[in-house]
Amino acid sequence: MMPLKQLLSWLALFMRLVTQLVVSDKNQMKVTTLSLSSSQLEEFEQIAKQYTSTSGFKWLSSSEIPTAIPKSLRNKLKSAMLMWExxxxxxxxxxxxxxxxxxxxxxxxxxxFGIVVNSSGASTYGIFIDHGNWQNRTTPITPEVLNILESTSLGNYFPLYEEVSKNSSGSLSDLKNTSHEGAFKEMINRLRVSINQNSA
Incomplete structure (x- = not known):
């Protein structure tokens, strides 16, 4: 029979492994494709026409977030950063x-959420990335700060952490080495892979 101390040691090791597997699975990056309606495609085509520079970014308030983003998610959003290229x-x-x-x-x-708008019109689908693996994708917030942000209009101006440009819009180069650049690069890679798969 195994001594109690050794049994407890094995049990503790087993629990750590199970916890690591659960956390690893929870944080696994998920890519989801979303089919778009004709009115949603038109919305993205209009957005693409608004921004004529080669690339850039612009902060959007919650009311400016496209309707293709499901309402259940839009209701949880305070802002979004639009980046284009x-x-x-x-x-x-x-x-x-x-x-x-x-x-x-x-x-x-x-x-x-990402989409490609071609000269002939927007692609018929967009891509969501959940649980991304780029640096600083998640920023801890104390419950007190979260309550203030959700109960006031301050949430429209958050995040105020140092990596975010103080401008409401600008060049993609202003986002160098930020989590937004990480999100942008990951999404562009996913969109390119999707384009290549659909053209094969």
Whole structure:
């Protein structure tokens, strides 16, 4: 028979492994494709026409977030950062880095949505990334700060942490080495893979 001390040691090791597996699975990046209606496609085409520079970003208030983002998610969003980049073939990559308050984890979480708008019109689907793996995707927030942000209009101006540009809009180069750049690059890679798979 195994001594109690050794049994407890094995049990503790087993519990640590199970916890690591659960946390690892919970934080696994998930990519979801969303089919879009004709009115949603038109909305993205209009957005792409508004921004004529080669690339850039603009903070959006919750009321400016596209209707293609499901209402259940839009209701949790205080703001989003729109980032765009035009290609030499006249396509426009649009990435909406949605800033969602996660009450359960007391954090501000990024959940980007991306789409490609070609010269012939928007693609018929968009991509969500959940549980992304880029640095600083999640920012811890104390429950007190979260309550203040949710009960006042201050949430429209959050996040105020140091990596975010103080401007409401600007060049993508202003976002260098930020979590927004990480979200943008990850989404662009996912959109390119999706384009290649659909054209094969």
């Amino acid at each position: 035009r290609t030499s073939s006249s396509s426009v990559f649009l990435v909406f880095n949605n800033m969602r308050f996660d009450q359960k984890d007391n954090s501000l979480d990024q959940q980007p």
